[in-house]
Amino acid sequence: LWDGHAYAMCAGQGADVWATHYAVRTLINVCHGEVKEPAELHDWLSGLQCESGGLSWSPAFARRNKADVRACFYGVMAWKALSQQGAWVPTWDMDRLVQWMQAQQLECGGFRFSEAADTPCLWATYRTTATLAALGTSPLHSARCVAWIDSLRGPGGGFVRWQGYDCEDVWAVFCAV
Numbered sequence: 217l218w219d220g221h222a223y224a225m226c227a228g229q230g231a232d233v234w235a236t237h238y239a240v241r242t243l244i245n246v247c248h249g250e251v252k253e254p255a256e257l258h259d260w261l262s263g264l265q266c267e268s269g270g271l272s273w274s275p276a277f278a279r280r281n282k283a284d285v286r287a288c289f290y291g292v293m294a295w296k297a298l299s300q301q302g303a304w305v306p307t308w309d310m311d312r313l314v315q316w317m318q319a320q321q322l323e324c325g326g327f328r329f330s331e332a333a334d335t336p337c338l339w340a341t342y343r344t345t346a347t348l349a350a351l352g353t354s355p356l357h358s359a360r361c362v363a364w365i366d367s368l369r370g371p372g373g374g375f376v377r378w379q380g381y382d383c384e385d386v387w388a389v390f391c392a393v
Contacts, residue, residue: 221260222274232273233264237290244297254301261298262307264291268331269312284330285320288313289343292350310351317344318356325360326378337378338368342391365392 222231223239236257243249251257263275270283271291295306320327326336327344341361348354355361368375374384375392 221256230274230276231260233261233271233287233290233294234273236261237294240294241297244300250301251298254298254304257298258304258306261291261295264306265308265313266316269309269316270330271308271313282330283316285317285327285340285344285347286329288317289347292347296350314348314351314353317348318353320344321355321357321361325357325362325364327355327361335378336364338365338375338388338391339377341365368392 222233223236224231225235240251240257243251260275264271264273264278264287266272266278266281266283268281268283270285271288272278272280272282272284273287277287291306295304298304317327320330320340321344322328322336324336326338327341328334328336329340333340341364345355345361365375368377368379368388369392370376370384372384374386375388376382376384377388377391381388
């Protein structure tokens with residue numbers, strides 16, 4: 217649902233980068249359509265960078281410095297899809313964005329969602345490593361990251377989201393692979 221700047225999940229909700237990512241990628245990559253008002257969307261996406269360097273769920277959250285590796289993934293992947301409609305680069309400070317994401321890697325090798333999180337998670341690790349790859353870089357400690365992912369394999373052959381998580385699940389397997 218287009219709100220004039222970006223996409224929202226449901227009518228009456230504000231736009232967020234998660235919904236925008238899925239809407240843009242579906243429109244461009246699946247339906248082979250075009251975003252009708254790309255300039256407004258470009259401005260909205262450019263407003264996602266927080267003071268810390270990471271991206272947030274919306275420009276309003278960015279002003280409150282609420283960066284999250286998932287928002288980084290959704291923002292970068294929306295930008296990459298939009299770039300198929302013509303050259304455009306967000307006004308993000310890419311060096312600070314990469315540094316913020318790399319700083320979310322913990323000593324064990326996994327990544328956390330944000331500075332407020334203490335536990336690494338496969339969801340955060342997948343989103344961060346995929347985003348770093350899309351930006352042409354990698355984690356600072358790739359071997360540790362791979363070892364940490366391998367350590368989350370459960371007895372059934374699948375993966376758990378983090379150490380101590382109670383079951384292997386399809387989302388964890390997707391993120392690990």
